[in-house]
Amino acid sequence: xxxxxxxxxxxxxxxxxxxxxxxxxxxxxxxxxxxxxxxxxxxxxxxxxxxxxxxxxxxxxxxxxxxxxxxxxxxxxxxxxxxxxxxxxxxxxxxxxxxxxxxxxxxxxxxxxxxxxxxxxxxxxxxxxxxxxxxxxxxxxxxxxxxxxxxxxxxxxxxxxxxxxxxxxxxxxxxxxxxxxxxxxxxxxxxxxxxxxxxxxxxxxxxxxxxxxxxxxxxxxxxxxxxxxxxxxxxxxxxxxxx
Amino acid sequence: xxxxxxxxxxxxxxxxxxxxxxxxxxxxxxxxxxxxxxxxxxxxxxxxxxxxxxxxxxxxxxxxxxxxxxxxxxxxxxxxxxxxxxxxxxxxxxxxxxxxxxxxxxxxxxxxxxxxxxxxxxxxxxxxxxxxxxxxxxxxxxxxxxxxxxxxxxxxxxxxxxxxxxxxxxxxxxxxxxxxxxxxxxxxxxxxxxxxxxxxxxxxxxxxxxxxxxxxxxxxxxxxxxxxxxxxxxxxxxxxxxxxxxxxxxxxxxxxxxxxxxxxxxxxxxxxxxxxxxxxxxxxxxxxxxxxx
Numbered sequence: 001x002x003x004x005x006x007x008x009x010x011x012x013x014x015x016x017x018x019x020x021x022x023x024x025x026x027x028x029x030x031x032x033x034x035x036x037x038x039x040x041x042x043x044x045x046x047x048x049x050x051x052x053x054x055x056x057x058x059x060x061x062x063x064x065x066x067x068x069x070x071x072x073x074x075x076x077x078x079x080x081x082x083x084x085x086x087x088x089x090x091x092x093x094x095x096x097x098x099x100x101x102x103x104x105x106x107x108x109x110x111x112x113x114x115x116x117x118x119x120x121x122x123x124x125x126x127x128x129x130x131x132x133x134x135x136x137x138x139x140x141x142x143x144x145x146x147x148x149x150x151x152x153x154x155x156x157x158x159x160x161x162x163x164x165x166x167x168x169x170x171x172x173x174x175x176x177x178x179x180x181x182x183x184x185x186x187x188x189x190x191x192x193x194x195x196x197x198x199x200x201x202x203x204x205x206x207x208x209x210x211x212x213x214x215x216x217x218x219x220x221x222x223x224x225x226x227x228x229x230x231x232x233x234x235x236x237x238x239x240x241x242x243x
Numbered sequence: 244x245x246x247x248x249x250x251x252x253x254x255x256x257x258x259x260x261x262x263x264x265x266x267x268x269x270x271x272x273x274x275x276x277x278x279x280x281x282x283x284x285x286x287x288x289x290x291x292x293x294x295x296x297x298x299x300x301x302x303x304x305x306x307x308x309x310x311x312x313x314x315x316x317x318x319x320x321x322x323x324x325x326x327x328x329x330x331x332x333x334x335x336x337x338x339x340x341x342x343x344x345x346x347x348x349x350x351x352x353x354x355x356x357x358x359x360x361x362x363x364x365x366x367x368x369x370x371x372x373x374x375x376x377x378x379x380x381x382x383x384x385x386x387x388x389x390x391x392x393x394x395x396x397x398x399x400x401x402x403x404x405x406x407x408x409x410x411x412x413x414x415x416x417x418x419x420x421x422x423x424x425x426x427x428x429x430x431x432x433x434x435x436x437x438x439x440x441x442x443x444x445x446x447x448x449x450x451x452x453x454x455x456x457x458x459x460x461x462x463x464x465x466x467x468x469x470x471x472x473x474x475x476x477x478x479x480x481x482x483x484x485x486x487x488x489x490x491x492x493x494x495x496x497x498x499x500x501x502x503x504x505x506x507x508x509x510x511x512x513x514x515x516x517x518x519x520x521x522x523x524x525x526x527x528x529x530x531x532x533x534x535x536x
Contacts, residue, residue, distance in 0.1 A: 074425040086426065103412060106409075
């Protein structure tokens with residue numbers, strides 16, 4: 001099966017600072033949920049930012065559906081079908097829920113089509129439907145996460161990248177969110193997510209990838225990574241403290 | 244006494260509208276680009292000169308000349324932004340750098356205007372400039388009344404533009420969360436350019452009105468920058484509504500100070516307000532702490 005997203009030998013960093021990513025590899029198959037794990041500072045968020053076009057890589061290649069996309073600006077990447085939800089969720093706090101959804105379809109120029117898609121999405125998120133005129137900044141953390149996911153769906157992307165989607169959310173809300181992720185997967189979308197909570201992330205994913213110090217250490221089926229004793233010790237927080 | 248207070252309030256409110264328009268472009272540019280445009284008032288004076296000369300040479304009413312001044316300043320804004328501000332937009336110290344840059348721009352335009360037109364006091368004098376409307380014992384100078392009302396119309400138009408147009412959405416989104424705006428497909432470099440143009444167009448429009456409300460000369464902008472800064476700091480920097488409320492509030496207070504303590508003290512209101520706001524509530528009335536950009 002051809003790959004949806006492929007990252008080869010990616011090197012990236014901020015400003016004139018040191019490289020955060022060195023020779024990073026990544027492959028996402030269509031219709032799969034892939035989870036990136038690794039310790040703080042491993043470069044997980046940087047990798048997503050590089051793919052989204054927010055951070056132009058220094059070298060290496062990024063391919064999406066057989067097209068090379070590294071160095072493209074964010075709006076061009078979006079146009080191709082990749083949506084990115086950053087860690088702070090990327091909402092516009094002083095805009096209403098509906099205005100935020102409109103921003104989700106900013107690149108659609110057809111206003112009636114946009115309104116139709118917004119109604120579509122609101123059907124799927126009843127929590128948001130009751131709050132369309134409320135300011136996004138006044139929503140709860142869970143509602144904000146729902147809004148950022150709903151907003152992504154306006155464009156019907158093929159790949160959704162989520163950076164730490166469960167950060168700061170109650171366990172119940174995290175479960176709801178992963179339910180949505182599974183629904184999206186059933187509809188044929190691919191998901192690339194970064195999780196600090198590796199157990200939660202991997203147990204909801206098909207494929208896993210371990211990143212450390214900007215390098216891809218290991219990739220494989222999520223269940224294998226979960227079971228691998230070395231990975232468990234290093235990254236899943238099951239290390240036995242030295243007696 | 245009651246009549247006198249009402250009189251002072253009316254004069255303060257009429258000027259408040261003009262101040263609000265003067266400050267609107269400044270707060271818009273800060274919101275989108277985090278540029279503290281110290282050159283904003285000199286561009287207001289540019290607009291005033293456009294209206295002044297159009298009136299002197301061709302007898303064009305300054306209110307009619309307002310769109311011309313706005314269009315001209317929009318063009319100047321596009322050129323200045325492309326030449327000076329665009330190339331460093333990625334620099335993490337952009338805000339700090341642009342304080343010096345805009346200071347330099349202010350000096351250059353100040354020097355050019357003084358060289359061409361000298362630093363003599365001028366005022367545009369359309370027929371209504373020296374007129375007043377009387378209601379019982381209250382008098383309202385028509386110049387201030389017209390300028391205040393036209394300012395409110397322009398601000399309302401700006402608000403509608405920001406609220407309902409695609410470009411308006413892009414500007415607001417960029418103000419609130421720059422990187423998220425990028426992720427939505429907004430070309431923030433283009434939005435910055437357009438916003439700088441609009442900001443200067445607002446300065447030009449304000450200048451045309453100012454030209455028959457205050458007497459002006461090129462070096463006057465040094466006094467205005469502090470006044471305008473105090474207005475937008477009070478309202479919360481980058482917020483249009485904040486700038487409008489700040490303008491009316493301070494203009495009203497300044498009018499009272501002028502009435503009770505004498506006109507010389509009136510300007511001091513703005514400086515004093517700036518100090519007090521920065522001490523007590525630096526994010527302003529409507530401001531949250533500045534978001535990461």
